[in-house]
Amino acid sequence: MKVVIMGCGRVGSSLATKLDEDNHDVTILDLNTNQFQRFLPDTFGGRKITGNGVDQDVLMRAGIEEADAFVALTQGDNRNITASQVAKHIFNVPKVVCRIKDPIREEMYNELGLRTMSPTRVGTEMALKALDV
Amino acid sequence: MYIVIVGGGKVGFYLAKELVEAGHEALVIERDSGKAAEIAEELGEIVLKGDGCEAATLKDAGSERADLFLAVTGEDEDNLVACQVARHRFNVRRVVARINNPKNEAIFRKLGIDVTVSATSVILSQIEQELPEHPVIPLLQLRHGLEIVEVKIPDTASSVNMKLSDVKLPERSLVWGIIDQDGNPQLASPDTVIRAGEEIVAVTLEENKEALRAALMQPR
Numbered sequence: 049m050k051v052v053i054m055g056c057g058r059v060g061s062s063l064a065t066k067l068d069e070d071n072h073d074v075t076i077l078d079l080n081t082n083q084f085q086r087f088l089p090d091t092f093g094g095r096k097i098t099g100n101g102v103d104q105d106v107l108m109r110a111g112i113e114e115a116d117a118f119v120a121l122t123q124g125d126n127r128n129i130t131a132s133q134v135a136k137h138i139f140n141v142p143k144v145v146c147r148i149k150d151p152i153r154e155e156m157y158n159e160l161g162l163r164t165m166s167p168t169r170v171g172t173e174m175a176l177k178a179l180d181v
Numbered sequence: 182m183y184i185v186i187v188g189g190g191k192v193g194f195y196l197a198k199e200l201v202e203a204g205h206e207a208l209v210i211e212r213d214s215g216k217a218a219e220i221a222e223e224l225g226e227i228v229l230k231g232d233g234c235e236a237a238t239l240k241d242a243g244s245e246r247a248d249l250f251l252a253v254t255g256e257d258e259d260n261l262v263a264c265q266v267a268r269h270r271f272n273v274r275r276v277v278a279r280i281n282n283p284k285n286e287a288i289f290r291k292l293g294i295d296v297t298v299s300a301t302s303v304i305l306s307q308i309e310q311e312l313p314e315h316p317v318i319p320l321l322q323l324r325h326g327l328e329i330v331e332v333k334i335p336d337t338a339s340s341v342n343m344k345l346s347d348v349k350l351p352e353r354s355l356v357w358g359i360i361d362q363d364g365n366p367q368l369a370s371p372d373t374v375i376r377a378g379e380e381i382v383a384v385t386l387e388e389n390k391e392a393l394r395a396a397l398m399q400p401r
Contacts, residue, residue, distance in 0.1 A: 130258035
């Protein structure tokens, strides 16, 4: 599978590493080149691209036109939402996953057809479960 | 009319000022408390401190009764999301997004934002005729005032079908490589013949860029 990941933070880099190990074709995007050095292992075999994923030219440089999946994992909800909508509605990427921290925004974009995930909601659920209440 | 403005920068500020002067009811939503306080001081209590992309803030702003919703922050993605939340959560009929990247115009339209305003596009359309049609594209600055540049050879250039050794380049300039129309890069040699549509990668002194352009692209 050809996957484009936007955002090379802890989650982005760990997902990219895992998919790369499983022999998927991975391209990871970040605004800041240092993030690649900081979070990706030396063995990482995917492509690393510096740029802003809300810019369609940058997405094209990352190979969005042929991608099977796009995952938006930057710190910014709105950046994730915008890039995910562009990937889904402009480039017709079959699988698009968008991280949104704000649960209200997450719910709305979910209704609008984005495959969303909320670390806030998941984190809350896990904490509750751990507390066993 | 009741007009909600997201973003209290220069654009949002002067929009609010003009609209209030014209007798409308306006509310500016600004995230930064310092900026919000400045606006309140200048224009009165028409500011709401908060994130205009959050449904809770837009609710406080009374967005459901807004006749017009303007998202004019400096970030295209924030403007898109604010407009979409206003449209889908509060049924605001008229939403307008400011955009910086002109390529976002078509994208935003496809995502349901019918009106976009791009200062970049306005300025571009004003100056387009004055821009040289085939500019020298700067690629990388080097030391000693040198620069790597790219030029695309138009059909009309006098250099078309000339050998590189016959083109008189300016001082301390050198054609490094050529990318042909199929995208194949080649190293340049004195015997290389220039073809229309090729991209030439050259090194030149910054002040000689115009002379390089003339040497390669002057019409026949």
